[in-house]
Amino acid sequence: MNCQECHDYIDPYIDNELDISSTILVKQHLRDCPECQQLLESRKAVGALLDNPQIRFEVPDSLLGRVQSALPVPRSAVKQRSSSRFVLPWFTIPLALAATIAVMLGLAFLNQEGVFDRSQGNALAQEAISSHVRSLLATHLFDVPSTDQHTVKPWFDGKLKFSPPVHDFAERGFRLTGGRLDYLNGREVAALVYQRRLHIINLFIWPSESGRNTAAENLTKDGYNVWHWDRDGFAFWAVSDVNAEDLRAFADLEMQQS
Numbered sequence: 044m045n046c047q048e049c050h051d052y053i054d055p056y057i058d059n060e061l062d063i064s065s066t067i068l069v070k071q072h073l074r075d076c077p078e079c080q081q082l083l084e085s086r087k088a089v090g091a092l093l094d095n096p097q098i099r100f101e102v103p104d105s106l107l108g109r110v111q112s113a114l115p116v117p118r119s120a121v122k123q124r125s126s127s128r129f130v131l132p133w134f135t136i137p138l139a140l141a142a143t144i145a146v147m148l149g150l151a152f153l154n155q156e157g158v159f160d161r162s163q164g165n166a167l168a169q170e171a172i173s174s175h176v177r178s179l180l181a182t183h184l185f186d187v188p189s190t191d192q193h194t195v196k197p198w199f200d201g202k203l204k205f206s207p208p209v210h211d212f213a214e215r216g217f218r219l220t221g222g223r224l225d226y227l228n229g230r231e232v233a234a235l236v237y238q239r240r241l242h243i244i245n246l247f248i249w250p251s252e253s254g255r256n257t258a259a260e261n262l263t264k265d266g267y268n269v270w271h272w273d274r275d276g277f278a279f280w281a282v283s284d285v286n287a288e289d290l291r292a293f294a295d296l297e298m299q300q301s
């Protein structure tokens with residue numbers, strides 16, 4: 044991410060309106076860029092001023108009347124309410140928003156946990172998505188942050204009982220940005236991290252049980268795309284919020300390596 048992109052993202056970043064991968068990219072840029080860090084501080088200072096509960100916004104009677112007339116409330120109740128005066132402090136709006144988002148997030152996770160496990164594939168896809176989300180939420184994306192496949196691959200030596208294939212596709216728009224150990228399918232697996240524009244791709248790799256080569260299969264859940272294939276004795280699970288075609292292009296690049 045460059046400074047211009049960071050500037051474009053700074054307000055939604057402060058308001059927690061960015062998706063997880065964009066949030067991480069902004070965070071990474073801010074860590075390395077004092078200018079953008081300064082911009083963040085000044086925007087936050089303005090935000091803090093506006094959050095001051097002493098600053099109040101009085102709802103005009105005309106607006107109050109319009110809101111009430113739009114509500115399906117009995118006439119007697121409207122009469123009672125119109126005698127009271129509405130004063131909305133500024134901070135109630137962000138608080139209400141935060142509460143709504145918290146409830147939505149809670150529901151999203153409930154949905155993820157409550158998903159039907161009709162096949163092992165679905166269960167594994169769900170596990171892969173959960174690991175992907177966890178890696179972004181905990182911002183534990185990397186044990187070995189590096190764009191060099193010759194640094195990332197040997198890092199796994201001695202940490203796993205297998206040596207995962209590691210390739211960089213930066214010139215095709217999928218930059219390797221590092222790797223880490225993760226736990227999936229009841230075992231330790233390699234997680235390679237790629238960047239596609241502002242999106243993060245996690246590629247989970249472990250020795251396949253069948254040992255056969257399979258065609259890539261696509262699953263979509265909760266806005267995440269998953270492509271899965273077996274190749275050369277390894278099981279591959281690619282997870283991201285990039286669109287299915289982009290992730291398929293990534294899977295094709297990886298499959299062509301064997």
Ligand SMILES: [Zn+2]
Pocket residue numbers: 045046047049072076078079
């Ligand atoms: Zn910057």
